[in-house]
Amino acid sequence: MSDGPAGAPRSPGELMRVFSALALQGFGGVLPVAQRELVERHRWLTREQFLEALSFGQVLPGPNIVNLSLIVGDRFFGWRGAFAALLGLLGLPLLIVLTLAALYGQFASVPIVAGALRGMAAVAAGLILAMALKLVPTLAWNPLGRALSAAALLSTLATVGVLRWPMAYAVVGIGGAAFVAAWWRLGRKS
Amino acid sequence: MSFSGADWWPLFAHFLAMSMLAIGGALAVAPDVHRYIVDERGWIDDTQFNAAVALAQSAPGPNLLFVPVVGYAVAGVAGALVALVGMLIPSTAFALLAARWGSRRRDQRGVRAFVAGMAPITIGLLLSTGGLLAMPLARIPGAWLLIVATLVLCLRTQMRPVWMIAGGALAGAFGLV
Numbered sequence: 279m280s281d282g283p284a285g286a287p288r289s290p291g292e293l294m295r296v297f298s299a300l301a302l303q304g305f306g307g308v309l310p311v312a313q314r315e316l317v318e319r320h321r322w323l324t325r326e327q328f329l330e331a332l333s334f335g336q337v338l339p340g341p342n343i344v345n346l347s348l349i350v351g352d353r354f355f356g357w358r359g360a361f362a363a364l365l366g367l368l369g370l371p372l373l374i375v376l377t378l379a380a381l382y383g384q385f386a387s388v389p390i391v392a393g394a395l396r397g398m399a400a401v402a403a404g405l406i407l408a409m410a411l412k413l414v415p416t417l418a419w420n421p422l423g424r425a426l427s428a429a430a431l432l433s434t435l436a437t438v439g440v441l442r443w444p445m446a447y448a449v450v451g452i453g454g455a456a457f458v459a460a461w462w463r464l465g466r467k468s
Numbered sequence: 469m470s471f472s473g474a475d476w477w478p479l480f481a482h483f484l485a486m487s488m489l490a491i492g493g494a495l496a497v498a499p500d501v502h503r504y505i506v507d508e509r510g511w512i513d514d515t516q517f518n519a520a521v522a523l524a525q526s527a528p529g530p531n532l533l534f535v536p537v538v539g540y541a542v543a544g545v546a547g548a549l550v551a552l553v554g555m556l557i558p559s560t561a562f563a564l565l566a567a568r569w570g571s572r573r574r575d576q577r578g579v580r581a582f583v584a585g586m587a588p589i590t591i592g593l594l595l596s597t598g599g600l601l602a603m604p605l606a607r608i609p610g611a612w613l614l615i616v617a618t619l620v621l622c623l624r625t626q627m628r629p630v631w632m633i634a635g636g637a638l639a640g641a642f643g644l645v
Contacts, residue, residue, distance in 0.1 A: 302528045305630035340559020341494040341532040349567045371529025379540045390641045397640020398522035400611040404618025407598035427588040434592025438499050445500035456585030
């Protein structure tokens, strides 16, 4: 291909270092950093290849960014690359977050610490709600149509968020019904 | 109900299942992790669960890291590793197999119908996660203020989340929340 990416990692070790560096820059989400580093800075992937890996990673079960790192690592060095990328992505951030958790455990009863954590939890709730609200407009283009999309969204919120049913029921039941509806609508259009 | 030696397998098995259900990001499974670990098993309480998610969001790295932090709160470092490894094994194995098989098939009707069908469910799960975190704070007016301020900043500005988390920590440390 003439419009392929300009660069490639030289070794699984380099893959691990780059994923480590991008994970450490990712506060509240690693994906935007991943695009900047992998596409614009190191040029291991073209923008289209990145989008392709990302959308495929989203279809698969498991966290998107983990799937993306596995797919990118696998592309260059097979399963060795996949594990190097995964280790880079999770290794140092895991050490940092467990250190924080251990410190929190030591000082959880100190009022200032407990207060700070409550403040952070409130912001975390806001961040997650905002992430969800920003995704709502994308449903306008969903093959399901607005009414069915809204029905699937609200019934998931009601069963999992309010009634606290096990999520498997919602994902399999509501997700299954939404899949069948989308399948039917996609077929009717073409 | 504290954690005992017989609980290692249920802890591990729960995250094995969560791994395959995590469509649309790790935070989408937070309501079910809460339902099982806090409501059903009582291994940790609401405050510890909220702290785990808040800590994971305040540290660099993927949101997935709330999983080992919950595991740590349940059973220390070993709990963290058991939870994380459980969360990674099934989806990783599946992703590696599927990456080779399916990346050329993504335009097929089945794949497109799956993506379309899952999109509203992911949003519903994320809203549930946000509500779950907000619930224990519901009686604190300052917490509502922080949640609304975060929403406005996220939807109206390009401010980086790490500054909002820092602001929330400061506000809480000074007794607003």
